[in-house]
Amino acid sequence: MEPTAHFTKTALPGIGTRYDIDTEAGRHLSVVVHQDGRRILAFHDPEDDDNCRDAAPLDPSESLALAELLTPDPVGHLHQHLEIDLVTEHIPVTKRSPFAGRVLGSTQARTRTGASIVAVLRRTDAFPSPTPDFRFAIGDTLVVVGTREGVDAVADLIAGG
């Protein structure tokens, strides 16, 4: 783990607290934390370091989103090694499908293809984790997760191939 960079803290009475950080690349950034939760991200002017060249006010939700983007994800790099190329696809149940009106179990999709039907979308509703006795209707959309080949096989199966 990298050591944490050093920042200085200054009280701004009546407004909040300011944190300053000098980056390795020679830039000076400050974050003003307002008492009411707003934050301001300011970039200092390299020619006049007492002054801010630009300041971006952020509301709490925006600063949270920015913080998530900026946080070096401690498990992010693991994903690359564990990746097994799963894809998710939406597959419609048309009136030509042999499974329209039949239950999920009858497709034996997972046994045949290795891909799973993880949810069914029906007009206004969504049914997550449908059980084997879930009955398909024409117009349903199946959310299928699996390998590329597996998902394609389910698509063929549902379409009646």
Next chain:
Amino acid sequence: MHDTTELLIELGAIILGLGILGRLAGRIGFSPIPLYLLAGLAFGHGGFLPLNASEEFIGTGAEIGVILLLLLLGLEYSASDLVTNLKTQYPSGIVDFVLNALPGAVCALILGWGPVAAVALAGVTWISSSGVIAKVLGDLGRLGNRETPVILGVLVIEDLAMALYLPIVTALLAGLSLSGASLTLVISLGTVGLVLYLALRHGRIISRMVSSDNPEMLLLVVLGLTVLVAGVAAELQVSAAVGAFLVGIALSGEVAEGAHNLLAPLRDLFAAVFFVFFGLSTDPADIPPVFFTALILALVTTCTKIATGFYAARRAGVKRAGRWRAGGTLVARGEFSIVIAGLAVGVEPRIGPLATAYVLILVILGPLTARWTEPLARKLLPHPKPRVEPEAAAAQTHADSTAAAN
């Protein structure tokens, strides 16, 4: 019955008018204070829309406005903020006092208004407007600047100094003898010290006693406590406003935050009423004769405030440009000049129009000097060749090469 109806109609019209003015001010990005003052002038005696029925009601509202202004000011600072600032920035506070209070006092003496009015006018020219300045700093994106804590530090000291100054003025205006005035001063000094001590050492206990999860209870308890303390303080000749300020200081942490959020809209309403009331009690016809005096006083104290900011920023090791910015930012006067003038009007009525004109000028000029003092100083004054430090030069070349690469 008829009176009540008239009162409702007038009051509704005034508040609605203020709302519209406030929106207008927001639209053009300006402080609404000058507009409220102008509205008060228009509604008052000699204005073109005189109102009578609601004057007493508005008078009470104005008093509550002052109490709430000071209470919320106290809530914004913790006792430790005040003590730290006092320790590090007291020389700037002294320079601020000497440079900016003196012109007011001298002006009053030249006009032949006597020593009491001199003390009051000194206060009018001394205290910058925390409200306007905090807003300007935010608007100009300068909260991250190095001179900003210095500016705020000066404001904190001014506000703390108000806790000593207001009782003195109140006592002097009440016509107390020297011994009476010094007794008041001792009482208020003792109270300020005691409250600071309690807030520093036992702030949690006070806050816990007042604390409540229910916003309604919190609002009633804080408001009731404040008005009660303000009343008792006024009874002791210590000035109601100072009592309110001390209640604000004594509350801290979550309670302060909650009370701040609950009371801020109330403060805005009653503060607006206060400015209108001040305008109401001033006859617009009295302003033109004093306008020239106000203008000169405004220009002189603009320069002295800039000098104050320059000095305070230099003490903090801010470079030249930042010193000019600090000076320009401090120029705005506003709510507290009016509060002080409002107290003094009873003794020296001529201070009302002068203070109105003075604040009108500086509340408009303040944001402009905040923006333009530094560019102007850069243009007009021969700039001393900046000492090029090797490290800075290296950083500069680096910045240049990145710029070129882009």
